[in-house]
Amino acid sequence: MELCSINGLKGTITVPGDKSVSHRCIMFGSIANGITEVENFLKGADCRATIQCFRTLGIEIEENGSSVRIHGKGLHGLMPPTDILDVGNSGTTTRLLAGILAGQPFDSKLSGDASLNARPMKRIMEPLTQMGANISSILRNDCAPLYITPGKLHGIHYSSPVASAQVKSCILLAGLYADTETSVTEPSLSRNHTELMLREFGADLHSSHALDSTQATVSLNPGRELYGQRILVPGDISSAAYFIAAGLLVPDSEILIQNVGINPTRAGLLKVCEDMGADITLLNEHTQSGEPIADILVRTSTLHGTTIEGDIIPTLIDEIPIIAVMAAAAEGTTIIRDAAELKVKETDRIETITDNLLAMGCAVTATEDGIVIHGGRPLKGAVIHTLLDHRIAMAFSIAALIAKGNTQILDSKCVDVSYPQFYDTFEELL
Ligand SMILES: O=C(O)C1=C[C@@H](OP(=O)(O)O)[C@@H](O)[C@H](O)C1
Ligand SMILES: C=C(OP(=O)(O)O)C(=O)O
Numbered sequence: 001m002e003l004c005s006i007n008g009l010k011g012t013i014t015v016p017g018d019k020s021v022s023h024r025c026i027m028f029g030s031i032a033n034g035i036t037e038v039e040n041f042l043k044g045a046d047c048r049a050t051i052q053c054f055r056t057l058g059i060e061i062e063e064n065g066s067s068v069r070i071h072g073k074g075l076h077g078l079m080p081p082t083d084i085l086d087v088g089n090s091g092t093t094t095r096l097l098a099g100i101l102a103g104q105p106f107d108s109k110l111s112g113d114a115s116l117n118a119r120p121m122k123r124i125m126e127p128l129t130q131m132g133a134n135i136s137s138i139l140r141n142d143c144a145p146l147y148i149t150p151g152k153l154h155g156i157h158y159s160s161p162v163a164s165a166q167v168k169s170c171i172l173l174a175g176l177y178a179d180t181e182t183s184v185t186e187p188s189l190s191r192n193h194t195e196l197m198l199r200e201f202g203a204d205l206h207s208s209h210a211l212d213s214t215q216a217t218v219s220l221n222p223g224r225e226l227y228g229q230r231i232l233v234p235g236d237i238s239s240a241a242y243f244i245a246a247g248l249l250v251p252d253s254e255i256l257i258q259n260v261g262i263n264p265t266r267a268g269l270l271k272v273c274e275d276m277g278a279d280i281t282l283l284n285e286h287t288q289s290g291e292p293i294a295d296i297l298v299r300t301s302t303l304h305g306t307t308i309e310g311d312i313i314p315t316l317i318d319e320i321p322i323i324a325v326m327a328a329a330a331e332g333t334t335i336i337r338d339a340a341e342l343k344v345k346e347t348d349r350i351e352t353i354t355d356n357l358l359a360m361g362c363a364v365t366a367t368e369d370g371i372v373i374h375g376g377r378p379l380k381g382a383v384i385h386t387l388l389d390h391r392i393a394m395a396f397s398i399a400a401l402i403a404k405g406n407t408q409i410l411d412s413k414c415v416d417v418s419y420p421q422f423y424d425t426f427e428e429l430l
Contacts, residue, residue: 001393001412001423003400004381009253009429015240017042017066017233018261019418020165020193021291023092025231026050028201029070030059031078031100031176032226036070040233044418049088049112053097056081072228075176080106087112087144089346089388089417092166094144095124096194099170101148102133103177109138111145115346115388118143124170127158131174131182155180155222162341163314165190168218172198172205175220183219188311191265192218196290201226214311231289234261239419240296241269241319242394246429247298248278249329249402255429256283257296264292268315272323276303276330305332305375313338318345320371321395324353327373328362329402336370346417347389356384356396360403381405390417397422 022042027050029036041047043066051061051068058079060071078100085101087093087110094110098121101108111117122142128135131153138145155178160167163186172194175182192207195218199205204221240260247255262270262282273280279301282294303326308316316323320342327334342349354366359382363374381403384396393412400407415422 001397001409003397003407003409004405005403006401006430007251009246009250009255011429012256012258013243013425013428014258015235015243015260015425016044016419016421018236019044019046019238020092020191021197021233021261022047023050023096024193024197025068025233026054026061026070027096027100028197028226029072029228030054030057031075032072032201032228033074034072034228036072036228037230038068038070038233039066039231041066041068042233042236042418044420045088045416046090046093046418049086049090050093053085053087053093056083056085070228074225078104081108084109084111087116089113089116091116091119094121095166095170096173098124098128098135098146098148099173102128102131102135102151102174103153105150107147107149109145109147116144120344121146123162123164123167127156127167127171128174130156130158131178133174153178155182157183158185160184160186162186163188163190164341165194169194172218172220176203176222178222181219181221183217185215185217188214188314189216189265190314191263193263200229200290234288234291234293235259236418237261237266237269238318241322242398242422243425244269244273244280244296244298245322245326245398246401248273248301248303249326249398251300253298253300255298257298259293260296262292262294265315268312269319269323271312272306272308272316275306276326277301278303303330305330305334307335309335309337317341318391321349321353321391322398324357324371324373325395325399327375328357328360328364328379328399330375332375334373334375337367338369340369345389347387347392349389349392352385352387352389352392356382356392359383360399379403381407384409386411386414388414390414390419394419394422
């Protein structure tokens, strides 16, 4: 994909359904009793991998545009897979599905693409093993491919070293198949879609916050059946993030992004934008299927640097590539720290962000747990090495819009992972 600088992005757009919520609709719908109807489902490659895995586990899933109908078979209705479960590029599919498979009376194998099979799985293997699960790394490197055989699960109280919704959700899903209560404490609250949605499906689940620290605990009592739901998936704030940044950075722009999920465990980007001096207004705030939603109005703004650290990091972890682009265009220095998790995403995002910003002429330094960006220098067009990371492709496509000269995004097709229509949405704003 070849891009160059532009002016005046104007219009009203919607972004596709939330990726985290879409995955969970398929998973929870499959192990619930009866039909789950989903509207505005994200048809990105990651969520398609989740659909395919559950079909391989014997679940009928009908698709009609962005609507999906799942014929749930209850907690004990999955069938032994006839094939290895292909999780593609998706960490969420892998870790949440592993939690469900740990409770099944049959063997299963999970494997993904080269990026997925290099991501750490010890973080789920350890707690699942403590619960009595039989899960192993086939290559004995603590990564997928994973092999899971039946185990008798019991509840545990797990203190997670990382604030990770995938780890938390994996343990809670295994907890549905345990004989006693399971709880997970995390150092600060990660996205809570599992908690909100599992409760809607009928699970006996409670969340609490420590008064004297940022720690958050969620407990689940097994034994209750889940029941199919109707779910309207909110627009994905992680996808909206690119158009928020485009609206702020491209001169003479005004963009209204309708129907975006602004769950506080996901919306750290909005706080950072405010800290950087962005002109953003939330309109039409309401709740839909248990999730807070708003329309986001963005106008071109002069941004300044900020510091992003601590508890806000899990609420914007996937937005750091685009925040880094905003920081490169802002006046002054932006410091991002406490974000070592970036190293274990689809790529080492500390490295991919830093290398590509350097290529565009930005003064940037990678640190052990983040990035320091000295903004304000004009960006120049460059060849962007995405290393097949969808968020790097999208973030640097926005950088290209304010860079002098042409930018080439290598392997731009990887946007399919979370936002297949990404480049089409642009056309609507020209
Ligand atoms: O639970 C989820 O849906 C996700 C959790 C986050 O990962 P971690 O749990 O590894 O932080 C996030 O980066 C990912 O895109 C989606
Ligand atoms: C990290 C991401 O997803 P996952 O972990 O599900 O692969 C992402 O979408 O940025």
